[in-house]
Every structure is written in structure tokens, then in C-alpha cells.
Amino acid sequence: MAHNCENCNFRAHYDKKPNSFLGKFWRWHINYCPGWKGYFTSQSEEKKAELRAKYNFTKY
DSSP: OOGGGGOOOOHHHHHHHHTHHHHHHHHHHHTOHHHHHHHHHTTTTTHHHHHHHTTTTTOO
């Protein structure tokens, strides 16, 4: 299954303005999004570490 997480508009908004409402919403959303889970778990361990650090993500 292809994931569009690399091109997600909400993710881009978070990257630009993480403290905005949409940025905070996206960050909360990735804890529950099945698309993000599929995207995240399909990445290499190096990429996962990068994403964990960038988004303070520890769920998977």
C-alpha cells in the first residue's frame, strides 16, 4: 500500500509551524492514523530514528 505521508499538507504545515493549531493537530493525529503507522513501520531503522527525533514520536 502506498502512503502519501511524505506529501501530506498537514505534515508540511507542522514542519513550517509546529506550534500552530494545524501543526499540533497533525502531531496528535499521527498517534492514531493507520496511514502513518503503515508509513512509519515501512521505513528503515535509520529513517525511523530520524522521524522519531524530528517529531518526538515514540509510539511504534
